[in-house]
Amino acid sequence: MPIPVKSLKAQQHQFANPAFQLEVLQHAGTEEGDFPLFGAKLQQHQLYPLQPTGTTILQVNVGKMCNQTCRHCHVDAGPDRKEIMTRDTMQLCLDALAKSPQLTTVDLTGGAPEMNPDFRWFVEQLSAMGRQVIVRCNLTIILANPKYHDLPEFFKAHRVQVVSSLPYFSASRTDAQRGDGVFEKSIKALQMLKQVGYGQEGSGLELNLVYNPSGAFLPASQKSLEAEFKRRLKSGYDIVFNNLFCITNLPISRYLDYLVESGNYSSYMGKLVTAFNPVAAANVMCRNTISVGWDGGLYDCDFNQMLELKVQPGTPQHIRDFDLTQLDQRQIVLNQHCYGCTAGAGSSCGGSTT
Amino acid sequence: MENTYYNPADLKKFGNISELQPEMGRKFFDYYGEVFKEGALTEREKALIALAVSHAVQCPYCIDAYTSDCLEKGADENQMMEAVHVAAAIKGGAALVHGVQMMNKIKDLTM
DSSP: OOOOSSOTTTTTOGGGOHHHHHHHHHTOEETTEEOOOHHHHHHHTTOOSOOOSOOOEEEEEOBSBOSOOOTTOSSOOBTTOOOBOOHHHHHHHHHHHHTOTTOOEEEEESSOGGGSTTHHHHHHHHHHTTOEEEEEOOSTHHHHSGGGTTHHHHHHHTTOEEEEEOOOSSHHHHHHHHOTTHHHHHHHHHHHHHHTTTTOTTSOOOEEEEEOOSSSSOOOOHHHHHHHHHHHHHHHHOOOOSEEEEOOOOSSHHHHHHHHHTTOHHHHHHHHHHTBOHHHHHTOGGGTEEEEOTTSBEESSHHHHHTTOBSOTTSOOBGGGOOHHHHTTOOOOOOGGGHHHHBTTOOBTTBOOO | OOSSSOOGGGGGGGGGGGGTSHHHHHHHHHHHHHHTSSSSSOHHHHHHHHHHHHHHTTOHHHHHHHHHHHHHTTOOHHHHHHHHHHHHHHHHHHHHHHHHHHHHHHHHHOO
16 A cells, blocks of 8 residues: 555545544444443443553654654654644743653654754753653654754764654565655664664663554564564664564554555454453553643643543643643543553553553 | 355354353363463464464464464564465475375386
């Protein structure tokens, strides 16, 4: 199946509409009936209402612009997306962090976060505040334009933890998900990161890779796949990294479109529901993370953000009103896509949760 | 009456075989689960063996199940097709090696 070059939004595709996605999600099922509601499933395991256990991570989506249009992207990011966080909104994030010392980690995502014109300024401010900065770097951005070639040095200077998608250690599976030539460029970018010390023992520069399945199936065990990735990337390309995070694809946006178009939607949802794991459910990332959108809106996670499901009404809805004590009392907003985080070994932005 | 011998939906009902013989069914599925756990072989290696055997026994349910399982265990397409070739080589070899029996018989029957 070819990768479209335009976002769903630019195509005016029905799956660009969050309300339509929710409608499809709520009516998923088999001949035997609809799948149980996620909230009801949690109730069976005494996990409802789902509440934070103490928020320590602020995940900031600095914009939907990206140099890639990956087949599975839950953000529907791409070169045609213009939604970008302004420096004023970034300043509001810094103000929120200044009054919330519990938020020790700031996780920057996008799109390609590096394409935001104020990205470096923001990282410098966060680093000066002593927060651990994570950047979700798609790797190819480092090679996309000479102005990005020094990103490895910049990341090193601010002790940024780099988290990068590499769906497989072969070109065919990687390119099928992320676009032609992405594997080769990703390997070059990983070698550039290695040159400054990333992933090397004793450097303190952490490089974590993300595996997510290139198709309608669940991820392998993180431990076994990490060993295989390490062996294959070392022998094939002399690349080293710290951890492999295995992430399950959530049925929203472009991945939902792929599932429906390929006829895999019901069976994939069935797999997620069947693989529901209460231990993974207890450890979901929305219990320790708050997500900020490009316009400053507050969400329980980046997936809810893309479905425009803001944090519970009555709690602060925008970063300008940030109040962690109040937000830590909230009930997390749930829907059927949440089954993606609770299947099997569990899934989060940091990989498996069990 | 079913219109075909094989229905993909039946794969999910595999567990139902225990209904008519619960004790043997339970023992079989316990054993099955134990076999596929990581041991001296990894789960991925076992899934690839199962995929090869599925082709050798030409079981459509097994091919469906172990194609998904191999992908979920992190095997790639090259490994999976090589496993199928292993099955094909053994199946082909099994036919051909009987050619020796045929040749022996030819010797017995001809001058």
